[in-house]
Amino acid sequence: MPDMIKEEAASGSSNFIWDFVKEDIGPGGQYEGMTVHTRFPPEPNGYLHIGHCKALCIDFGTAEHFGGLCNLRMDDTNPAKEDTEYVEAIQQDIHWLGFDWGDRYFYGSDYFEQDYEFAKELIKKGLAYVCELSAEEFREFRGDIGIPARSPYRDRPIEESLELFEKMKNGEVEEGKMTLRAKIDLASGNFNMRDPVIYRIRYINHHRQGTKWCIFPMYDFAHPIQDALEGITHSLCSLEYEEHRPLYDWVVENVTIPYHKPRQIEFARLNIDHTVMSKRKLRKLVEEDYVSGWDDPRMPTLCGLRRRGYTAQSIRDFVDTIGVGKTNGVVELAMLEHCLRDDLNRSAERTMAVLRPIKLTITNYPEGKSENFELENNPTDPESGTHTISFSRNLWIEAEDFLEEPIPKYKRLYPGNEVRLKGAYLVTCTGCVKDADGNVTEVLCEYDPGSRGGDPADGRKVKGATIHWVDQATAIDAEVRLYENLFLDEQPDGPDKDFLQCMNPESLIVLQGCKVEPEMGRIAKLFDEEEDRTSKNAPTFQFMRNGYFCLDNRDSSADHPVFNRSVSLKDSFKPKK
């Protein structure tokens, strides 16, 4: 299976990044003949979501495509934001997607010593200086469009900066009192070049370095150095770093790096409609209990998607399908859903489950009699075999499969209409039983004993639909959770929009007392006994005519199976009302 995934990813169509890379390693290119080396640098301050998948597939995928390598690097230069808590989850999610970094696992903080030496090198070259502007002053002196920035400390003698930087490092300077700034161009139209801060003081415990350091490099300084030290050729990142590229190049140019200079290339990050992608907003949903957690099946997080039933293959197919470009667009969720259906249609075992049960009584079928039928596990895969289902006089069928007064084009049960009970018999509806309030409580029908297996003895064409059912005698109860979009608004992430106001109050519908084949009970029990249920996909099925469902990796138990609807089946039946 991993090999299949590999080939799939490596065979994707080209894109502008691959064109650049091809040029770079080709004849006359800046990395002629070299091994392509990329990196995936998540900041360990939250869970990976589908937006990260795009970056993941681009970083690892590009390396794979060119027979190169991709490093995993935890970008943890800001001690105030990162936490070890997320590190393991990030690794787990990447592995689940099918990517592997081998022994190339790093932390940005592992380079603090080198960062420090490179900073001193810049000072010595007259390319960096210690600035004593406070944060407020810094902002005031920042200038504006057309107005250059200022710093009274810009021309401080090299020796003095060296001394002060040493003091900063030794903890002799209060937090916020001094910064180290790169000396570039205070008048640049690109604000990142207006003598950016490259070191700040922070008296906070770092999740890996402890209290060893009290000065920390900024992203713009640390990242190019990390890339350079790891021998990265192509540093692929999202569009918002485009204007940071001149600074990236400046650092790489002015610091004595042991290898080649890496090249930064930017691509558009992923947006999907009806969802939010920012960590801040996702965190809010979790912390304010709008969802049950980071792995709520409605969340776009990888753990949420996995719990929902999304396969790694479907997500990688999706990323492959949407392509790589520089246009900031919003991809329709329908595209992702298509990829899931496509994958699950091939692999998911078919089973019958009745979500909103109503009794069906076959009045001319002997009481107490029972027989077995074989149901194909997957019609798209003849090798997948069959499984046995029991049948009797009393069945459960879907409530919506009966209508006392049929609507136009309705092919299911209504008085006088003949339908097929999947894999069993043809039955003709003879009426129904209602309670005192007029609600239908039981549907009545008569079966054609000559149609055993589902085909009529006389070979007549059955015009009615084939409906699914479960035997009352053997069915077991299950909880089924149906999910809709978390947000009604197409773009809850849009400007001037309060995403919390766009939430769909009916994004989760819980159904109890759903009737499933007894086989599901055995599978739920086996799943119950598994040790690590969250790092891989739970058993997944197609509930015929209903959609794809998987066991919930948190709440399902042998006594109380819980299924999540991963995605519905497409439905072209549109009754005119």
Next chain:
RNA sequence: AGCGCUGUCGCCAAAUGGUAAGGCAACGGACUCUGACUCCGUCAUUUUCAAGGUUCGAAUCCUUGCAGCGCUGCCA
């Protein structure tokens, strides 16, 4: 307003000066023991944001506009 990026079907996206791929969605139809799947067909020719220009030929090159996104953290 300064800097940067981007405008090709409802959505994503090819086309690298040679006459607008593909996928998703949608809509028809065929098939079907899942109203699924599959298959067939339709879906940018006063056409590539607009207007000019260069060229035998322009989505591609030039000019001028217009629109969208991003940027003035001691975040990444």
